[in-house]
Amino acid sequence: MSSNKLDAKIPEGPIEKKWDNHIFKSKLVNPANKRNYRVIIVGTGLAGASAASTLAELGYNVLAFCIQDSPRRAHSIAAQGGINAAKNYPNDGDSVWRLFYDTVKGGDYRAREANVYRLAQVSNNIIDQCVGQGVPFARDYGGYLDNRSFGGAQVSRTFYARGQTGQQLLLGAYSSMMKEVKSGKIKILARREMVELVKVNNRARGIIARNLTTGELEKYSADAVILATGGYGNAYYLSTNAMASNGSAIYRAYKQGAFFANPCFTQIHPTCIPISGTHQSKLTLMSESLRNDGRIWVSKKKGDTRAPSDIPEEDRDYYLERIYPSFGNLVPRDVASRNAKKVCDDGRGAGASGLSVYLDFKDAIKRDGENVIKEKYGNLFDMYERITDENPYRGPMRIYPAVHYTMGGLWVDYNLMSTIEGLFVLGEANFSDHGANRLGASALMQGLADGYFIIPYTLGNYFASNKFEKINTDNNAFTEAFDKAQKFFNKLMTIKGARSAEDIHKQLGRVMWEYVGMGRNEAGLKKAIAEIPKIREEFWNNLKIPGETNNVNVELEKAGRVADFLEMAELMAMDALERKESCGGHFREEAQTEENEAKRDDANFSHVAAWEYQGDNKTPIRHKEELTFEDVKIAQRSYK
Amino acid sequence: MGGNSGKKISLNLKIYRQERKGIKGKMVDYLLTEVSTDMSFLEMLDMLNEKLIKDGEDPVAFDHDCREGICGMCSLMINGEAHGPEKETTTCQLHVRKFRDGQTIVIEPFRAKAFPVLKDLMVDRSALDEIIIAGGFVSLNAGNAPDANATPVPRNNAELAMDAAACVGCGACVASCANASAMLFTSAKISQLALLPQGKVEARKRVLDMVKKMDELGFGNCTNEAECEASCPKGIKITNIARMNREFLTATIAANN
Ligand SMILES: Cc1cc2nc3c(=O)[nH]c(=O)nc-3n(C[C@H](O)[C@H](O)[C@H](O)COP(=O)(O)OP(=O)(O)OC[C@H]3O[C@@H](n4cnc5c(N)ncnc54)[C@H](O)[C@@H]3O)c2cc1C
Numbered sequence: 001m002s003s004n005k006l007d008a009k010i011p012e013g014p015i016e017k018k019w020d021n022h023i024f025k026s027k028l029v030n031p032a033n034k035r036n037y038r039v040i041i042v043g044t045g046l047a048g049a050s051a052a053s054t055l056a057e058l059g060y061n062v063l064a065f066c067i068q069d070s071p072r073r074a075h076s077i078a079a080q081g082g083i084n085a086a087k088n089y090p091n092d093g094d095s096v097w098r099l100f101y102d103t104v105k106g107g108d109y110r111a112r113e114a115n116v117y118r119l120a121q122v123s124n125n126i127i128d129q130c131v132g133q134g135v136p137f138a139r140d141y142g143g144y145l146d147n148r149s150f151g152g153a154q155v156s157r158t159f160y161a162r163g164q165t166g167q168q169l170l171l172g173a174y175s176s177m178m179k180e181v182k183s184g185k186i187k188i189l190a191r192r193e194m195v196e197l198v199k200v201n202n203r204a205r206g207i208i209a210r211n212l213t214t215g216e217l218e219k220y221s222a223d224a225v226i227l228a229t230g231g232y233g234n235a236y237y238l239s240t241n242a243m244a245s246n247g248s249a250i251y252r253a254y255k256q257g258a259f260f261a262n263p264c265f266t267q268i269h270p271t272c273i274p275i276s277g278t279h280q281s282k283l284t285l286m287s288e289s290l291r292n293d294g295r296i297w298v299s300k301k302k303g304d305t306r307a308p309s310d311i312p313e314e315d316r317d318y319y320l321e322r323i324y325p326s327f328g329n330l331v332p333r334d335v336a337s338r339n340a341k342k343v344c345d346d347g348r349g350a351g352a353s354g355l356s357v358y359l360d361f362k363d364a365i366k367r368d369g370e371n372v373i374k375e376k377y378g379n380l381f382d383m384y385e386r387i388t389d390e391n392p393y394r395g396p397m398r399i400y401p402a403v404h405y406t407m408g409g410l411w412v413d414y415n416l417m418s419t420i421e422g423l424f425v426l427g428e429a430n431f432s433d434h435g436a437n438r439l440g441a442s443a444l445m446q447g448l449a450d451g452y453f454i455i456p457y458t459l460g461n462y463f464a465s466n467k468f469e470k471i472n473t474d475n476n477a478f479t480e481a482f483d484k485a486q487k488f489f490n491k492l493m494t495i496k497g498a499r500s501a502e503d504i505h506k507q508l509g510r511v512m513w514e515y516v517g518m519g520r521n522e523a524g525l526k527k528a529i530a531e532i533p534k535i536r537e538e539f540w541n542n543l544k545i546p547g548e549t550n551n552v553n554v555e556l557e558k559a560g561r562v563a564d565f566l567e568m569a570e571l572m573a574m575d576a577l578e579r580k581e582s583c584g585g586h587f588r589e590e591a592q593t594e595e596n597e598a599k600r601d602d603a604n605f606s607h608v609a610a611w612e613y614q615g616d617n618k619t620p621i622r623h624k625e626e627l628t629f630e631d632v633k634i635a636q637r638s639y640k
Numbered sequence: 641m642g643g644n645s646g647k648k649i650s651l652n653l654k655i656y657r658q659e660r661k662g663i664k665g666k667m668v669d670y671l672l673t674e675v676s677t678d679m680s681f682l683e684m685l686d687m688l689n690e691k692l693i694k695d696g697e698d699p700v701a702f703d704h705d706c707r708e709g710i711c712g713m714c715s716l717m718i719n720g721e722a723h724g725p726e727k728e729t730t731t732c733q734l735h736v737r738k739f740r741d742g743q744t745i746v747i748e749p750f751r752a753k754a755f756p757v758l759k760d761l762m763v764d765r766s767a768l769d770e771i772i773i774a775g776g777f778v779s780l781n782a783g784n785a786p787d788a789n790a791t792p793v794p795r796n797n798a799e800l801a802m803d804a805a806a807c808v809g810c811g812a813c814v815a816s817c818a819n820a821s822a823m824l825f826t827s828a829k830i831s832q833l834a835l836l837p838q839g840k841v842e843a844r845k846r847v848l849d850m851v852k853k854m855d856e857l858g859f860g861n862c863t864n865e866a867e868c869e870a871s872c873p874k875g876i877k878i879t880n881i882a883r884m885n886r887e888f889l890t891a892t893i894a895a896n897n
């Protein structure tokens with residue numbers, strides 16, 4: 001249903017003026033009054049850390065929570081490639097407008113225009129801010145900032161710090177946080193996991209967190225709650241996400257009334273190291289930049305067991321170059337991933353499992369010499385060898401797609417506020433800017449835009465526009481949420497079955513990958529929707545958690561997260577089933593062109609699907625936020 | 641393929657177990673068979689834990705997160721070496737194929753006065769955050785920064801700053817140092833910021849504050865053993881310590897004048 005519950009609050013005026021107008025119309029909190037407000041920020045990745053430091057600088061009191069032992073270890077640290085901005089330093093024709101346009105198109109026209117434009121607008125301030133913090137971006141010999149190109153763009157707009165851009169940006173944001181810890185404005189609550197959101201009079205006013213070193217449940221109250229808890233790609237068990245990445249915070253907020261937008265929009269990255277066995281705990285990304293020089297191929301023959309060096313040139317199928325002569329190996333992520341799956345499904349995959357394709361540098365090495373390739377990709381080649389024990393200078397790498405990023409997340413309006421008043425959602429945890437497919441180097445940009453340059457304004461407006469009754473954790477709502485959390489953990493501990501949370505998580509992952517993965521169809525999705533509740537039942541009847549609640553208990557932590565994945569997975573499948581079109585990373589096999597390309601259905605699906613929870617085992621309601629495109633011309637994507 | 645891939649081996653594990661914070665721990669032996677050499681070291685521990693859970697025993701607690709060698713969350717002394725035997729490799733990137741069939745592997749936590757054990761192999765390294773809080777930042781508020789290209793930075797300085805900034809804050813340097821000194825960690829941050837114009841303004845105060853904090857927290861002194869450099873999974877060089885000492889000296893002289 002099209003919903004009047006979903007007011008995106010997009011400001012009036014032409015797109016390039018919306019944000020300025022909005023800032024001007026926003027109410028301000030008097031500088032002396034800011035110290036009277038307290039904000040809870042859950043998550044210290046790029047989004048959470050940048051929000052924490054900026055809000056503290058303004059004078060608000062911040063409580064910052066993270067699962068790891070230090071805010072500096074959030075999953076953002078693992079980002080490799082870079083961060084986009086419309087600086088146009090290379091003088092190659094970039095602009096705010098072009099970055100905006102590329103992002104909307106890259107997202108296959110399923111993002112909200114006004115948000116994306118604002119993202120492009122503030123992108124340049126991010127780079128200034130980071131350089132000011134001492135982020136050691138790559139520079140040219142003149143001492144100026146260097147840029148590289150990424151997929152989905154024809155300009156060089158990606159700033160980078162070797163292959164460690166996420167690390168350097170996060171350490172920059174973390175250092176700003178530490179500055180504010182010193183000034184007394186931020187209190188860090190590390191090794192804490194939010195387990196419940198607390199609402200008082202329908203507003204988000206606090207959380208219950210589990211102290212992961214003592215096992216105790218703790219209550220925290222505030223005037224607003226910000227979730228910056230990252231993506232939920234680990235619903236598939238195997239992904240490129242860190243081990244503790246999870247969807248619990250947003251899922252529990254969803255159960256309290258925050259709408260979940262486009263849960264099925266998942267990005268599957270084409271260049272990851274393939275699975276080597278059932279022991280595998282995570283998948284490792286190999287940077288997309290490799291596709292600049294590596295050529296992707298498989299054998300033309302089914303079930304070919306020859307070593308790659310024994311497969312002559314005429315038996316090799318460079319399928320991306322064949323199907324997409326103009327983009328070749330550099331087609332966008334979703335297209336590259338889908339085609340890899342297709343050739344493997346065809347029985348032509350490489351390696352013992354048949355679930356990989358070759359990424360070959362032979363020609364590049366012949367053309368440029370081994371040294372040039374080493375200089376460009378040495379780190380990645382080393383990492384590949386460390387993990388696989390295969391030398392990529394001697395033979396081709398083997399790669400396979402893996403779950404990488406979730407475009408879906410909690411629905412937020414233009415102010416980044418969810419459908420729960422006072423609950424704001426930033427970074428990968430929200431659904432906002434990437435539509436159905438995220439372009440490389442745009443997640444870091446979005447996280448920092450949200451934290452450094454958007455939330456400081458919109459949160460101030462929220463505070464100044466509302467009256468807040470004084471509350472503390474003695475309030476009944478806290479007691480109830482506390483009891484609920486305690487019951488949840490006790491219930492998990494008392495199952496005393498036979499299987500570990502990890503084992504059941506793996507089982508869920510297999511179903512998700514098979515039926516809600518790269519290619520989705522009605523029968524498969526229905527199968528997933530039938531299977532997932534069975535796994536859930538197995539979990540609640542046969543889970544085993546040794547140890548005790550009032551101590552470090554890693555198994556209990558995992559079990560809590562898996563319990564939520566087991567429900568969220570069903571929502572993802574349901575959303576995929578309802579969206580009977582293909583768009584971006586969501587490929588419905590029924591909706592493809594004669595040439596097997598994704599076919600969007602703008603007449604029926606040019607909207608955000610936002611799900612409203614209705615209670616355990618009840619079907620949630622699917623609301624729609626219609627998307628209108630006034631500034632971007634909609635077209636079917638083509639990379640031929 | 642290397643010689644030891646795709647095999648199954650047995651390992652004799654001797655693991656430090658401590659039930660909770662503040663009590664005494666002990667070494668416990670485990671025999672693990674059918675270990676695939678393609679596993680990462682932590683996947684091998686996952687396998688052990690899966691077995692312990694099945695047997696109704698408490699699994700071994702250890703820290704980890706990214707499993708890609710970048711978050712600095714994993715630790716472990718493996719046969720007496722921080723992050724194990726492979727050079728410039730974190731524990732999570734170490735693979736079982738580096739070990740022999742039947743080999744004994746002693747696994748202990750990172751030990752230092754400033755790193756109390758929380759459980760088994762898990763330690764509290766928040767003292768490293770404390771050092772950064774003392775001054776490991778540039779006092780810049782969001783919105784204040786000039787254009788990013790306003791101040792060019794010589795490429796070489798930018799590269800050296802990046803070398804230092806690559807520190808993942810795992811604490812291997814502290815754990816492998818006989819004095820449990822945090823000099824390598826601290827000097828990496830001080831170097832990074834001292835090498836960049838953005839960090840210069842506060843350089844003197846920074847080095848004094850951070851060094852003072854380091855001493856307060858119970859980290860030991862540097863006696864030039866260079867074990868820190870040898871154990872660093874990110875190849876952070878002790879030349880950073882020399883730079884920090886220079887910075888410290890200049891700052892002390894300036895303060896006394
Ligand atoms: C391998 C890899 C490479 C990537 N490379 C790039 C790249 O080159 N460019 C790019 O733009 N993007 C890249 N991305 C994507 C990008 O890194 C992420 O989307 C982004 O960093 C997410 O940031 P975040 O702040 O939203 O969340 P995260 O960094 O995931 O942080 C989540 C935080 O929330 C905390 N948390 C979660 N749940 C709870 C809870 N219940 N209680 C308390 N705390 C909680 C965690 O402890 C953590 O602090 C990459 C992703 C991966 C996996």
Ligand code: FES
Pocket residue numbers: 703704705706707708709710711712713714715730731732733808
């Ligand atoms: S787990 Fe992140 S560095 Fe090892």
